[in-house]
Amino acid sequence: MSGETFVGIDVSKARLDVAILPSGEIFAVDNTASGLAELLIRLSEAQPHLVVLESTGGLEQAAVLALYEAGWPATVLNPRRVRHFSRALGQHAKTDRIDAMVLARFAQTMQPEAQVPSNAFQWSLEAILTRRRQVVELLNMERNRLNSSQDAYVQQDLREVIHYLEGRREQLDQALRDAIQRNPKFQATYDVLTSTPGVGPVMAWTLLAQLPELGQLSRQKIANLVGVAPLNRDSGTVRGHRSIWGGRASVRQVLYMSAVSGVRWNPTLKAVYQHLIGNGKPTKVALVACMRKLLVYLNAMVRDQAPWQVQSVA
Structure with a gap:
């Protein structure tokens, strides 16, 4: 353990600040193709056990992909986790170099699991998929404006914008379908996922794009990763309400919609939901349980590359 090397990388648009422990070395490279090549050369000398970065809205993607392709284990952290860790260390100053060292210390202390590598x-x-989500959000905003508008000219303008955005959404849907069809491995997994009642194209696209760990982790780990595993809130003799928290919010949001559909059309999820409601569980609790059940089923199906079969509720 003491001989292992941990790396933290603070990402900005122009630069990558890199900290290495236990050596304490800190350096920076440009966030460009040539800078990434230099980073990989420096890391080949360090032989890192784990590289940790912080999610920065996509600016980290090129670095993460380069690390994966070079074979270095890496993980991207939710900024909230890093912020809490920094406060626990009593580290209130903030610079790019300090942030990189905090990330390296997080990697060394917490040793989070490396993420399953994504590819280009x-x-x-x-x-x-992200662009599709943005277009759908714009569509909802314009539809809400249409519902509240009283002016004929504005209403016509809104209808034209809505028509345009609906066309853009259809084109993005077709782009996603075409991309899946060009990749036999993804197409096979897509077919497995959509064989499940309640799982439509958007759910399958989301899992393929944003949950590459699906089928490779245990049921508990995949539930924790998405954020649908209930967390205890106990202290002494007090037993608090179990709740879900954290995880990949975009995946969880789509999983919720699939569970809502599933409790109507999927016989297994419908039986689970009715059983929980019959035992006095609140609707929200029953739906979260169905989300977790559905995710666990899909995880096993992708692992075995087996289409949906009616599952035992027990």
Whole structure:
């Protein structure tokens, strides 16, 4: 353990600040192709046990992909986790170099699991899916404005914008379908996922793009990763309400919609939901349980590359 090397990388648009422990070395490279090549050369000398970066809205993607392709284990952290860790250390000053060292200390102390490597195809799929989500959000905003507008000219303008955005959404849907069809491995997994009642194209696209760990982790780990595993809130003799928290919010949001559909059309999830409601569980608790059940089923199906079969509720 003492001989292992941990690396923290603070990402900005122009630069990558890198800290290495236990040596304490700190350096910076440009966030460009040539800078990434220099980073990989420096890391080949350090032989890192784990590289940790912070999610920065996509600026980290090129670095993460380069690390994966070079074979270095890496993970991208939620900024909230890093912020809490920094406060626990009593580190209140903030610079890029300090942030890189905090990330390296997080890696050394907490040793989070390395993420399953993504590839260039997966990054592209996620980018298209993200753009689709943005277009859908714009559509909802314009529809709400149409519902509240009283002016005929504004209403017509809104209808034209809505028509345009609906066309853009259809084109993005087709781009996602075409991308999946060009990749036999992803197409096979897509077919497995969509064989499940309640799992439509958007759910399958989201899992393929944003949950590459699906089928490779245990049921508990995949539930924790997405954020649908209930967390205890106990202290002494007090037993608090179990709740879900953290995880990949974008995956969890789509999983929720699939669970809502599933409790109507999927016989297994419908039986689970009715059983929980019959035992007095609140609707929200029952739906979260169905989300977790559905995710666990899909995890096993992708692992075995086996289509949906009616599952035992027990």
